[in-house]
Amino acid sequence: GENVEQHPSTLSVQEGDSAVIKCTYSDSASNYFPWYKQELGKRPQLIIDIRSNVGEKKDQRIAVTLNKTAKHFSLHITETQPEDSAVYFCAASLSTGTKETGANNLFFGTGTRLTVIP
Amino acid sequence: DAGITQSPRYKITETGRQVTLMCHQTWSHSYMFWYRQDLGHGLRLIYYSAAADITDKGEVPDGYVVSRSKTENFPLTLESATRSQTSVYFCASSEGWLAYTDTQYFGPGTRLTVL
Numbered sequence: 001g002e003n004v005e006q007h008p009s010t011l012s013v014q015e016g017d018s019a020v021i022k023c024t025y026s027d028s029a030s031n032y033f034p035w036y037k038q039e040l041g042k043r044p045q046l047i048i049d050i051r052s053n054v055g056e057k058k059d060q061r062i063a064v065t066l067n068k069t070a071k072h073f074s075l076h077i078t079e080t081q082p083e084d085s086a087v088y089f090c091a092a093s094l095s096t097g098t099k100e101t102g103a104n105n106l107f108f109g110t111g112t113r114l115t116v117i118p
Numbered sequence: 119d120a121g122i123t124q125s126p127r128y129k130i131t132e133t134g135r136q137v138t139l140m141c142h143q144t145w146s147h148s149y150m151f152w153y154r155q156d157l158g159h160g161l162r163l164i165y166y167s168a169a170a171d172i173t174d175k176g177e178v179p180d181g182y183v184v185s186r187s188k189t190e191n192f193p194l195t196l197e198s199a200t201r202s203q204t205s206v207y208f209c210a211s212s213e214g215w216l217a218y219t220d221t222q223y224f225g226p227g228t229r230l231t232v233l
Contacts, residue, residue: 001177034221034222043224043225043227044161044208044224046222046223095215097168097174099168100172101174102168103151103167103168103212103215104214105151105163105166105176106151106161106163106222108162109160110158110159110160
């Protein structure tokens, strides 16, 4: 199966600075890479995703880059704010089986706890 | 997000008891998933379902049973709970099959403690 590694496990930045979280994956067949933000006691919420045919995607202060050759992808948060403090998870997905019996299973990294210091 | 709910939100049980966690979605999504979340492991897939009456194992299925008689419901049963099954359980759903077209949306989670 797929194996996703995520670094660092904790990250502290000053408000206004940038934060970068990196993930690697093992299965070259993975073709979809979402990032989830999870606040304490809440559900994971999708914040951005990237498909395997795209190298970079931006959404306001958040960007994700993908290097298929090296099998790694990264989350970049610029101009960090205290409300960005949360645990961030990367994931890699590949479709298994057929449309009738399979699914787009997600394999998650172990998470990064981001703390933005005011 | 209100389209996918889980019950109960908190559950305390004893070793050896059977417990069922419920998941309900109102989007008519075909695909549903159960994950468990533990410190140091992130989220790991327990079971998934492509449609009513079609289920399959994920990464960590041992000790769990699922069923899906209706599209909107996907219950997870621990037949004989063990302490190692103490965890937060998340249900998720997605509309389609192709990973690059469909996103998984998560329920609010159930915090299960096995004493």
